Amino acid sequence: xxxxxxxxHHVILSEAASLELGCxxxxxxxxxxxxxxxxxxxxxQLLLKYFSGDPLVKGIKGxxxxxxxxxxxxxxxxxxxxxxxxxxxxxxxxxxxxxxxxTGTRLQVFP
Amino acid sequence: xxxxxxxxxxxxxxKGKDVELRCDPISGHTALYWxxxxxxxxxxxxxxxxxxxxxxxxxxxxxxxxxxxxxxSVSTLTIQRTQQEDxxxxxxxxxxxxxxxxxxxxxxxxxxxxxxx
Numbered sequence: 001x002x003x004x005x006x007x008x009h010h011v012i013l014s015e016a017a018s019l020e021l022g023c024x025x026x027x028x029x030x031x032x033x034x035x036x037x038x039x040x041x042x043x044x045q046l047l048l049k050y051f052s053g054d055p056l057v058k059g060i061k062g063x064x065x066x067x068x069x070x071x072x073x074x075x076x077x078x079x080x081x082x083x084x085x086x087x088x089x090x091x092x093x094x095x096x097x098x099x100x101x102x103t104g105t106r107l108q109v110f111p
Numbered sequence: 112x113x114x115x116x117x118x119x120x121x122x123x124x125x126k127g128k129d130v131e132l133r134c135d136p137i138s139g140h141t142a143l144y145w146x147x148x149x150x151x152x153x154x155x156x157x158x159x160x161x162x163x164x165x166x167x168x169x170x171x172x173x174x175x176x177x178x179x180x181x182x183x184s185v186s187t188l189t190i191q192r193t194q195q196e197d198x199x200x201x202x203x204x205x206x207x208x209x210x211x212x213x214x215x216x217x218x219x220x221x222x223x224x225x226x227x228x
Contacts, residue, residue, distance in 0.1 A: 006153075032215050044154075044202070044219040090154060094215040098167050099144065103153030 002027040004093050006102035013081050013109050021076040021105050023065075023091030033074040034092040034099070035065055044090070050074065061085070081109050113137075115220035117203050123226045124193055132188045132223045136205030143186050144206075144217060145178060149199040157201075160186060193227045200224050 003026045013019060025031065035047040048059025055067040065076045074091060086109045091102040116135040124130050136143050145157040156170040160180045171177070175193075180186040190197055201224075204217035 034215065036217075043221050044204075044217075046216055049216060092215075097161075098156055098159045098170075099215050099217060100156055101146070101154035 002093060002095060002100050004091055004100055004102035006089075006091055006105050008105045009103070010106045011108070013107070015083055015109055015111055016080045017109075019076070019078040019081045019085075019107070021089055021091075021107070023074045023076065023102060025072050025074070025091075025093040027093060027095050028072075029095055032094045033065070033067055034094070035059065035063070035074075035076050036090045036092060036101070037087050038090070038104075039087045047076075047089070081107075083109050083111050085109050115203055115205055115218050117201075117220035117223050119223055120221060121224045121226075123228065125228050126195060127192050129189065129191045130193055130225060132190075132201050132203075132225070134186045134188070134203030134205075134220060136184065136186070136203070137207075137218055138184075140205035140207045140218070141183065142206045142208070143180060144204045145186070145188050146202045146204065147172075147199045148202055148222070152199075154202065157188070190225075193225075195227050198225055198227045 033050040143160040147155045175191045200222040204219045
């Protein structure tokens with residue numbers, strides 16, 4: 001069965017630190033990959049997505065993610081985090097139909 | 112409407128009662144998803160609709176859970192004989208087709224927080 005793993009459950013960083021959140025999936029076929037973000041008190045929203053083409057995709061607010069097919073990974077990165085990046089981040093994978101989410105990573109950024 | 116609308120936003124019920132949660136997706140979005148979000152559990156897939164049909168019901172936790180969608184629009188998620196472990200935030204999301212293909216880009220509602228006493 002298709003599954004998504006996010007190994008970092010809780011990440012604490014200081015402002016300006018670099019960020020990398022891991023995401024691995026189990027499905028071996030063609031997939032579409034997503035990162036969603038949930039800011040405190042807000043609903044989930046799309047951060048970035050990969051369908052095809054350049055495996056390095058850029059999203060909003062300076063985030064980027066790299067699809068590495070051989071590693072079944074789609075890690076999220078940001079060179080320098082801000083306090084406003086404090087949120088919960090969810091990786092998601094879609095093959096032919098449903099969208100499956102990982103368990104999420106809670107990011108706390110301190111000034 | 113402008114976004115995905117869910118009601119009620121909060122529901123407190125007693126164990127054993129039935130509850131019905133409603134989702135009104137973005138106009139024109141053919142795909143509709145229900146997820147359950149519990150503390151530490153992430154987003155648990157429940158059911159997915161494409162139009163009025165549900166190709167995948169595999170995520171429904173038990174036969175106490177059911178969902179329907181009529182007119183390709185509004186969906187209701189019904190939980191019968193609620194249990195305390197059903198307490199969670201129930202999220203609805205919709206997405207559109209592009210070139211006959213579900214984009215997978217979900218637009219989420221604010222959720223319905225269910226508390227079973």
